[in-house]
Amino acid sequence: MSRSGMDHISLFCLNICLFCASSASPPNFVFLFADDLGFGDLGCYGHPSTLTPNLDRLAAGGLRFTDFYCTSPVCSPSRASLLTGRYQTRSGIYPGVLYPGSIGGLPLNETTIAEVLKPLGYATAAVGKWHLGLGANGTFLPTKQGFDQYLGIPYSHDQGPCQNLTCFPPDVKCFGTCDVDTVMVPLMYNEVIKQQPVNFLKLEEAYSHFATNFISTSVKKKQPFFLYYPSHHTHYPQYAGSGAAGRSLRGPFGDALLEFDNTIGNLLTTLENTGVINNTLVFFTSDNGPELMRMSRGGNAGCLKCGKGTTYEGGMREPAIAYWPGTIRPGVTHEMASTLDILPTFASLAGAKLPQVMLDGVDMTDILVRQGKSKRETMMFYPEDPSEKYGLFALRLGKYKAHFYTQGSTHSGLTPDHDCTVFAALKPHDPPLIFDLEADPSENYPLPLDDLQALLVNIKKVKEQFEASMVFGESQISKGSDPNLEPCCDPQCAPKPTCCLC
Known part of the structure; x- marks a missing residue:
């Protein structure tokens, strides 16, 4: 046999050995979910003034998607399909989005990514925007859906009065009025309200500390982990603390995006310092397209048509980046993929069992590891208010x-x-x-x-x-709302929403 043939055999054996060695330690997963971020909002996707050095680093060292889709042009249904691998119509998260007093939420018989991974010993945590229901006694919170820990706002941060709250230092009030007929937005730890109204200037600092501590603690315990970080930042109203305010060229939207990027940098540094960066898949995308009604404060869909709320490309085609040093080669893929595919992909990489239900996602390991072909041939587009009468849009x-x-x-x-x-x-x-x-x-x-x-x-x-x-x-949203379900740190308060201050 020739020397080159021997070299190929040696390299093959080395790869097999490396694979076997790595398979003894299940991969970690960090999923980053932006809010109302458009296809054209990142510098690595062509925006001329966005400042996101850490996301740019992920794009340069990872795999950037050009044809990646969410499943809904609005928040709650998009999040439901991500976490379950099923179109939102199956789980009942339609029409529209859930509210602070919503009676319904993501049904507990739906299986989330966290619940898929937990039987394998994974530590699981969610930090940020949940928006899949609160319910009576916290029925639908992340801690009831497979997550060991949760820190965040249980719904969208504009679903409460914000006209007197500070969004930028030193005391720049939030832009607009948000929802005025509900309680002040709370910050919750697990199932307990820690702060109400939330302090936007310190919120990202709390999220960053929580997320990096979760990673460090999991590594010390030699426990694989899944961190789900759905950010609020680029949703209206934008906010940022002193570390990002006024530091971008793009105004409030750019500053908010920069603060989100800063936390991504902190997460990457923690992964490096704990020695698990090469055994961690970091995946970034957005829940739906930009809210163009906010004009320059609402994001950018780039060359795509329309944005949030529509089934045109701008409403549901998103930036997406997969980063895993040593496993994912840097590059760009034009293969079709979706948030639906995250659950089966994580399950495949971890060796977890899939839930015994109809899944709409497919395993995209071939795309990630080999830059191969997608198993996905189709993508379905439902509006924000889907119905059996009209079906697919x-x-x-x-x-x-x-x-x-x-x-x-x-x-x-x-x-x-x-x-x-x-x-x-x-x-x-x-x-x-x-x-x-x-x-x-x-x-x-x-x-x-x-x-x-x-x-x-x-x-x-x-x-x-x-x-x-x-x-x-x-339909969980058609179950309606009950003002008594709106979370308030003072249970004796009346009338809402003026009661909440803790």
Whole structure:
């Protein structure tokens, strides 16, 4: 045998040995989930004035996705599908989002990523925005959904009065009024309110300390870990403490994003200092597109059409980065992937059992480890208020996207594109509008259908097969709200929302 042949065999054996050695220590997972961040909001995706050195580091040293999707153009349903690997219609997190007094929440019979990993001895923690329900006696909090620890705001930080709160130092009041007919926004540790209203200037410092301490403690205990960090920052109203305020070129949105990036830097430093950086998959993406109604305070979808609240690309196609030194080679992938795929991928990498339910996610280990092909051929697009009556609004098959319905949204108002605004009423398309997303990612030019009859037949078949498999779960949001469920640190308070101060 030639010397080169022997070298190849030696290298192969070395790789096998390294794999066996690494498999003895299950990988750790850090999942970073931005809020209302658009496809064009990061410097590594083309924004000229964003300052995010740590996210740029992840992109330079990891795998950057160009065709990564969330499952809903609004918050709660997007988070439900991420954590369960199932479209939000199955779990009942629709229509719209959950509120402080919502009676429903993510059903406890749904299996989250944390619950998949815990039987293997993983430590699990969530820090930041939950937004999957609070319920009576904290029924739906993270600690009831597989997470050992939780520090955060249990819903969106604009779901409470904010006009008299400080969002930037020294005493710059929050922009806008937020929701005025509910309690002040609380900070919770596990199931206990620690602060109400929350101090936005110190919030990220608390999150950073909690998250880095969780990593350090897990490493000391020689316990694999899963850290879920859904950030609030780029959602309205933006906020930042002294470490980031006024330091970006992009105003309040840029400062908020920079503060989020600073915490990502702290997490990376902790992973390095504890010696587990090479055994940790760090994954970053966003829950939905930018809220264009906030104009410069609302993010940017780049070349994509519309934003939050719509099923156009700008509402559901997100930046995404996977970073794992020594395992994931730096590069860019154009393979299609989704937040649905996180649960089966983490389960595969950890050697965990999948839940015995209908999953919509697929394992994307081949994309991450070998920059191979995706197992995902389709992506389904439901609006923020899905129904069995209308079914899918759009479907992507390969490079083609078919719109069966289009509709604008309040969230994407105040943009020059009239298709995006709330005045763009629901419009059916039969036959569907079809776009080639490789040639026209902005969805500007519907293709002539004369030469696409075979494609139309295939699209119809895929749509019918998927919708036949879809069983809508009971709507948790339609259960309504009870003001008595709104969390307040003073149980004797009356009337709400003026009672909360602790």
